[in-house]
Amino acid sequence: MPLSHVQFENDCSYPPPRGTVLLLTCMDLRLLDEIIQFMNHDNLANRYDHVVFAGAALGALGAPCAKSDFSHWKKTFFDHLGAAVELHRVEDVYILEHRNCGAYHTVFGACRNYGDSEKEQAAEEACHLKYAQLLQQEIEDWAKQHNIKLRVTKFLMGLRGQVSLLSGPKAKTQSKKSAK
Numbered sequence: 528m529p530l531s532h533v534q535f536e537n538d539c540s541y542p543p544p545r546g547t548v549l550l551l552t553c554m555d556l557r558l559l560d561e562i563i564q565f566m567n568h569d570n571l572a573n574r575y576d577h578v579v580f581a582g583a584a585l586g587a588l589g590a591p592c593a594k595s596d597f598s599h600w601k602k603t604f605f606d607h608l609g610a611a612v613e614l615h616r617v618e619d620v621y622i623l624e625h626r627n628c629g630a631y632h633t634v635f636g637a638c639r640n641y642g643d644s645e646k647e648q649a650a651e652e653a654c655h656l657k658y659a660q661l662l663q664q665e666i667e668d669w670a671k672q673h674n675i676k677l678r679v680t681k682f683l684m685g686l687r688g689q690v691s692l693l694s695g696p697k698a699k700t701q702s703k704k705s706a707k
């Protein structure tokens with residue numbers, strides 16, 4: 528194995544998918560092989576549809592924060608999800624966000640370009656969590672309407688390819704909501 532492909536200790540505290548997965552990622556060029564490595568690590572080789580939208584969850588939501596109209600991206604995402612479910616019987620959706628996402632801060636203006644301090648990294652994670660949660664809710668509503676079961680798991684990838692679950696503590700999330 529080349530030295531550039533170091534295996535990270537990814538968080539495996541979520542249940543492993545039993546069937547096919549729909550994977551949503553950003554288009555970031557720096558992480559393409561790390562994404563494949565992550566999916567292989569989850570024993571999902573040749574068992575997933577890979578959908579790429581600039582900004583991952585934010586793009587698939589149609590970037591509601593953007594000045595330009597990207598709302599048609601949301602329709603495209605859900606049309607694609609419908610096709611994937613029909614053709615491949617998708618049971619799980621992976622939303623894989625990543626740090627230092629140019630789409631988030633340059634294309635859609637959803638956040639600033641965060642720094643490397645602990646505080647900045649936490650703020651960056653909170654921004655991704657916000658949009659990943661919004662998309663999760665939309666996917667779960669969509670699944671309910673179509674009478675199918677879909678489990679959504681959210682992740683955040685660092686620039687070395689390490690992946691952590693993206694799930695803020697519930698109490699904290701609620702206090703953030705009430706502070707807005």
Ligand SMILES: [Zn+2]
Binds near residue numbers: 553581
């Ligand atoms: Zn990105």
